[in-house]
Amino acid sequence: MTTGPKVEALPPIDVAAPHPEVVALVPRLVEGEILDLGCGSGRHALYLQQQGFPVTAWDNDLQVVQHLTLLCAQAALKGLTVATPDLNHHRFNGQYHAILAVDTLMYLEPSVIAQLIADMQAATLKGGYNLIVCPMRDEQQTSPVEFPFSFSSGELSHYYRRWHIVHYHEKLATWTPPTSPTEPISLRFATLLAQKISIKEL
Numbered sequence: 001m002t003t004g005p006k007v008e009a010l011p012p013i014d015v016a017a018p019h020p021e022v023v024a025l026v027p028r029l030v031e032g033e034i035l036d037l038g039c040g041s042g043r044h045a046l047y048l049q050q051q052g053f054p055v056t057a058w059d060n061d062l063q064v065v066q067h068l069t070l071l072c073a074q075a076a077l078k079g080l081t082v083a084t085p086d087l088n089h090h091r092f093n094g095q096y097h098a099i100l101a102v103d104t105l106m107y108l109e110p111s112v113i114a115q116l117i118a119d120m121q122a123a124t125l126k127g128g129y130n131l132i133v134c135p136m137r138d139e140q141q142t143s144p145v146e147f148p149f150s151f152s153s154g155e156l157s158h159y160y161r162r163w164h165i166v167h168y169h170e171k172l173a174t175w176t177p178p179t180s181p182t183e184p185i186s187l188r189f190a191t192l193l194a195q196k197i198s199i200k201e202l
Helices: 020-028 043-050 062-074 110-122 155-159
Strands: 034-037 055-058 080-083 096-102 124-135 164-175 185-195
Touching (some): 020 043, 020 096, 020 124, 020 185, 034 043, 043 055, 043 062, 043 080, 096 110, 110 124
Parallel strands (some): 034 055, 034 096, 055 080
Antiparallel strands (some): 164 185
16 A cells, blocks of 8 residues: 655644733633734744734744744644834834733833834724733842843833723742743733723723
8 A cells, every 4th residue: 555745743833831911811802903012932922823813923033933934834823924023113003902012122122112102002992902011120129130121110000091901010920031941030020901991981
């Protein structure tokens, strides 16, 4: 008996588990496109795509984006678009139901943060969500990692004072550096989930 040509198995999509805030966001979402800023290896983009949402994923690290694009092509994933804009220089708009910036803003230049958040807000549909998780400047603790940007206390929530803040907290959390996955460190993070509904509408 003859057999057809041997087909190589597709590589498994093996990425880190999604952030708990992203998992908790899913039950709130309705049909609509999601933008993942600073997608990295794609842990959130792939998770959300598997939940049935169309996702646009951006990261300016060409190597990780090429790998994510290859995985998408080989696994015939639909509804996931990957691109490489540099958020330090990229203005954007759109009509997204949710925009994520999880462990992303700390790598950007401080001078672009206000405009980036303004773009996130403008590109979010009414009733949609912004989710941001970012390290903070902590005067009581010396950070083992120096980032280009970090929030001061209350700074992130102030940007969303005209939105409905679903929850906001500033807490210590364990974070694993992408370049050193075996050495988790403790950092204080500002975490915000906000919905684009005027306070007057609540």
